[in-house]
Amino acid sequence: MTTLKHDTAIEWPNGAGFTPCTREYAEVTDKINDLNDFGRIGMGDMSSEDYETYNRLLVRRDELQLSGHLGESVRY
Numbered sequence: 119m120t121t122l123k124h125d126t127a128i129e130w131p132n133g134a135g136f137t138p139c140t141r142e143y144a145e146v147t148d149k150i151n152d153l154n155d156f157g158r159i160g161m162g163d164m165s166s167e168d169y170e171t172y173n174r175l176l177v178r179r180d181e182l183q184l185s186g187h188l189g190e191s192v193r194y
Contacts, residue, residue, distance in 0.1 A: 123140060133194075139188050139189060143179065143188060146175055154172065
């Protein structure tokens, strides 16, 4: 079994901590944030192509989370 390396982290939006994760998980999260402009663009405002991509990325992020790509959160 391959051990996943949590070699990067996602900072919490409120600045109170971070969540360690794999680079793959961070990249998927960055793509999601780019598509919805950090929550400022709703799915109803996306083009059909962006909407499909966005939902595929959400599914991929969930799959990565379930397979251990996300570590225990750390509060500052």
